[in-house]
Amino acid sequence: MKISIKREDNIIKYELDLKDITLLEALNYIKSNLDNTLAFSSGCRSSVCGSCSMRVNEREELACNYKVQDGDSIEPLKNMSVIRDLVVDMDSAYKTNFKAKAWLNKLTQGVSLNHDDEKRNEVQSDCILCSACYSACPVYAVNGEFLGPFALTRVWKYVSDKRESDEKSKIDNVQSNGVWDCTLCNECTLVCPQDISSKADIEKLRAKSAGYGYMDPSFGSFGGGFGFDGSPSF
Amino acid sequence: MNYKSDVLIIGAGGAGLTAALHAKESGASVRVLTKEYPTRSQTCMAQGGMNAALANVSEDSVEAHIANTLKSAHGEADEEAVRFMCSEAINAVEWLDSIGVCFSRTADSKIAQRTLGGASAPRACYAQDYTGLKILHTIYDRCLSQDIEILNEKYLLDILKDESGVVKGAKVLDIRSGDIEIYEASAVILASGGYSRIYDKNSTNSTASTGDGIAAASRAGAKLIDMEFVQFHPTALKNSSILISESARGEGGYLLNSKGKRFTNELAPRDVVSRAINDEINKGEEIFLDIRHLGEELINEGLPQERKLAKLYENVDPVHELIPVRPVAHYTMGGIEVDNKSKTSLDGLYACGECANHRVHGANRLGGNSLLEIVVFGKEAGLNAAKYALETKNAQSELVLEDGFFEEIKECKNEIDFYAKREHVGNMFYKDVGIVRTQEQLKSALLEVKELQASLNLMGVSDKSKVYNTNLVEFIEFKNMLEVCEQVVSSAIKREVSCGAHYIV
Ligand SMILES: Cc1cc2nc3c(=O)[nH]c(=O)nc-3n(C[C@H](O)[C@H](O)[C@H](O)COP(=O)(O)OP(=O)(O)OC[C@H]3O[C@@H](n4cnc5c(N)ncnc54)[C@H](O)[C@@H]3O)c2cc1C
Ligand code: SF4
Ligand code: SF4
Ligand code: FES
Numbered sequence: 093m094k095i096s097i098k099r100e101d102n103i104i105k106y107e108l109d110l111k112d113i114t115l116l117e118a119l120n121y122i123k124s125n126l127d128n129t130l131a132f133s134s135g136c137r138s139s140v141c142g143s144c145s146m147r148v149n150e151r152e153e154l155a156c157n158y159k160v161q162d163g164d165s166i167e168p169l170k171n172m173s174v175i176r177d178l179v180v181d182m183d184s185a186y187k188t189n190f191k192a193k194a195w196l197n198k199l200t201q202g203v204s205l206n207h208d209d210e211k212r213n214e215v216q217s218d219c220i221l222c223s224a225c226y227s228a229c230p231v232y233a234v235n236g237e238f239l240g241p242f243a244l245t246r247v248w249k250y251v252s253d254k255r256e257s258d259e260k261s262k263i264d265n266v267q268s269n270g271v272w273d274c275t276l277c278n279e280c281t282l283v284c285p286q287d288i289s290s291k292a293d294i295e296k297l298r299a300k301s302a303g304y305g306y307m308d309p310s311f312g313s314f315g316g317g318f319g320f321d322g323s324p325s326f
Numbered sequence: 327m328n329y330k331s332d333v334l335i336i337g338a339g340g341a342g343l344t345a346a347l348h349a350k351e352s353g354a355s356v357r358v359l360t361k362e363y364p365t366r367s368q369t370c371m372a373q374g375g376m377n378a379a380l381a382n383v384s385e386d387s388v389e390a391h392i393a394n395t396l397k398s399a400h401g402e403a404d405e406e407a408v409r410f411m412c413s414e415a416i417n418a419v420e421w422l423d424s425i426g427v428c429f430s431r432t433a434d435s436k437i438a439q440r441t442l443g444g445a446s447a448p449r450a451c452y453a454q455d456y457t458g459l460k461i462l463h464t465i466y467d468r469c470l471s472q473d474i475e476i477l478n479e480k481y482l483l484d485i486l487k488d489e490s491g492v493v494k495g496a497k498v499l500d501i502r503s504g505d506i507e508i509y510e511a512s513a514v515i516l517a518s519g520g521y522s523r524i525y526d527k528n529s530t531n532s533t534a535s536t537g538d539g540i541a542a543a544s545r546a547g548a549k550l551i552d553m554e555f556v557q558f559h560p561t562a563l564k565n566s567s568i569l570i571s572e573s574a575r576g577e578g579g580y581l582l583n584s585k586g587k588r589f590t591n592e593l594a595p596r597d598v599v600s601r602a603i604n605d606e607i608n609k610g611e612e613i614f615l616d617i618r619h620l621g622e623e624l625i626n627e628g629l630p631q632e633r634k635l636a637k638l639y640e641n642v643d644p645v646h647e648l649i650p651v652r653p654v655a656h657y658t659m660g661g662i663e664v665d666n667k668s669k670t671s672l673d674g675l676y677a678c679g680e681c682a683n684h685r686v687h688g689a690n691r692l693g694g695n696s697l698l699e700i701v702v703f704g705k706e707a708g709l710n711a712a713k714y715a716l717e718t719k720n721a722q723s724e725l726v727l728e729d730g731f732f733e734e735i736k737e738c739k740n741e742i743d744f745y746a747k748r749e750h751v752g753n754m755f756y757k758d759v760g761i762v763r764t765q766e767q768l769k770s771a772l773l774e775v776k777e778l779q780a781s782l783n784l785m786g787v788s789d790k791s792k793v794y795n796t797n798l799v800e801f802i803e804f805k806n807m808l809e810v811c812e813q814v815v816s817s818a819i820k821r822e823v824s825c826g827a828h829y830i831v
Binding site for chain 1: 367368424425431436460463470471534634635791797
């Protein structure tokens with residue numbers, strides 16, 4: 093089996109005499125047997141730590157959750173600067189959680205959650221911060237200030253939590269470079285290994301925002317529902 | 327460059343981040359370093375749950391939790407520490423709940439609890455199939471809200487002291503730039519996780535669990551204890567060592583040998599089941615976990631990750647097929663000796679989490695007690711280190727900086743492939759310092775570890791670049807692992823009678 097890996101500006105081909113293995117196992121094999129200089133990240137091997145996110149044939153995958161095939165071409169995530177080989181700098185993506193204030197602001201005393209409350213944001217709290225969605229997001233590609241899919245999903249997680257008693261300030265905080273900048277293109281949803289739809293969460297945040305009197309800024313000024321780049325934003 | 331803070335925390339798993347929050351709350355300035363990113367820490371892998379005697383599902387008591395923990399510890403735990411941990415458990419879960427951890431709920435809106443091995447009641451609080459993930463991420467979110475500084479991809483090399491031997495900082499490799507950095511602090515907390523990866527592929531652990539902090543603490547002169555106590559989990563996937571949760575047996579799964587026969591009580595303690603499987607394997611049997619009779623619906627509902635991982639790594643669908651399993655190293659009870667204030671034997675140095683030994687697990691940890699430990703003692707470490715740091719921060723002293731470990735490593739030639747040696751040590755340890763041990767095996771293992779240490783100068787890295795050199799990082803990890811290996815075998819040799827996870831024949 094031959095696979096090619098994008099390393100800096102070169103594409104290097106590796107020949108492996110192995111079958112039926114995950115991409116992560118293949119990378120480990122290359123690293124320890126063929127080329128000690130290959131750089132990539134991994135941790136859990138079981139799809140929960142988010143370390144081994146990368147692109148395979150131009151689609152975001154977790155290397156430990158993907159069976160490698162002959163001819164696969166591997167490259168690092170997009171929209172984050174490459175440090176080396178398959179390793180990108182995720183600091184700026186991680187920072188969006190801080191900018192979006194993705195945490196429980198103020199605890200409501202004395203609420204107890206029932207089974208339905210638990211289900212309300214169960215999927216959102218499955219996020220492993222792998223950044224696949226940031227790699228796929230066309231808005232984040234052009235606007236590094238965009239709060240972005242996983243941070244907005246996380247905001248929804250806390251906004252939808254009955255224990256949060258300061259919902260409004262959470263909503264206030266995601267108005268600029270936030271919920272209205274998303275084009276609802278759904279790319280993030282398609283690549284999420286945890287079946288999270290940030291797009292759907294952003295729509296829910298928009299509805300909440302409307303409830304607090306906010307409206308789509310591009311809708312207001314343009315009257316046509318098209319964003320600055322011409323893409324529909326409703 | 328030289329950076330200063332009151333408290334410096336190495337490790338950003340559940341233990342390190344909990345310590346950070348409480349140190350900051352005490353008024354200290356805090357900085358956290360991790361060799362990965364915080365949410366990639368192994369804590370995210372815990373599925374089963376976190377113990378607290380809430381009695382939400384059926385009758386339970388703190389006394390029962392204490393009794394179960396002490397029994398499992400085989401007389402090697404400190405009763406006072408166990409008492410403290412089990413009594414604090416309820417506060418710990420309440421705290422997690424109050425910062426937004428979405429624990430699973432019962433029909434009457436209480437936190438749900440399940441029974442894990444060795445517990446006399448359903449005591450483990452869980453968040454679906456993802457307890458560790460949800461706890462770690464929520465604590466991380468809390469750290470962001472408190473604006474705690476967390477620096478990613480910074481690798482602890484050595485702990486630094488002043489002339490009087492008081493710990494005052496750390497020497498760190500910035501993995502991205504390849505530069506060495508010095509971090510000064512009035513107190514240092516180690517929260518760098520366990521050392522099960524010395525068993526290489528024969529371990530369920532994250533590849534980061536290489537015992538770096540323990541090795542660095544030991545080089546600085548801190549005392550380690552009970553290093554021989556390594557817990558083997560009976561059911562990991564045979565080829566990949568990925569954990570198949572105890573809940574598979576809890577739900578009624580059987581263990582079968584190649585003849586299709588059951589051979590042990592599946593619900594006995596982990597060490598007993600691991601030994602039973604080991605005996606069968608030594609007789610030439612292959613071992614399988616059979617959950618087919620549980621039915622597709624129950625498997626999808628209760629064990630979805632298990633089904634996915636068995637398909638991915640072993641090409642079997644547990645709804646219709648047997649799952650090949652074997653016991654592998656899972657949790658390390660031993661570590662840096664600390665007192666009830668999480669202080670190590672060195673002034674200025676604190677430790678918590680799996681790298682520390684608060685003597686709450688003794689010779690055998692109970693499922694669900696580790697997540698509990700990291701939250702309870704993470705808090706203690708944070709509070710006590712902050713108090714100490716604030717009391718001593720004006721004392722004048724100079725860091726002693728001298729070439730050591732890292733400079734030596736950079737001189738090593740690359741003639742022997744350390745990746746092959748790393749695999750060899752893992753397999754040798756699995757065989758000779760494994761589930762069942764003999765004095766002869768231990769002695770020969772020690773000899774081999776020493777030989778490998780002596781030839782480290784020929785095992786250097788072939789990648790000479792400065793930026794993000796994982797070849798170098800892995801080599802440093804390997805050196806740390808060999809130091810830890812030496813400690814594990816030496817203490818195993820000293821303990822001549824079987825005790826819990828240390829089983830000697
Ligand atoms: C598959 C699996 C399932 C488990 N299930 C459960 C369960 O259900 N219940 C339970 O109670 N326990 C469980 N455990 C055990 C539990 O998860 C761990 O013991 C616990 O999470 C350890 O937490 P920690 O904070 O001490 O360390 P970790 O979470 O391992 O964090 C260590 C941190 O230190 C950093 N670090 C390490 N070395 C360096 C260095 N040289 N420089 C800088 N940083 C460094 C790492 O990057 C990381 O941030 C499970 C473990 C595994 C592997
Ligand atoms: S939302 Fe999905 S794709 Fe995005 S970081 Fe989380 S798990 Fe990864
Ligand atoms: S739906 Fe929004 S967040 Fe998701 S990829 Fe498209 S623009 Fe980005
Ligand atoms: S190694 Fe953790 S997600 Fe792949």
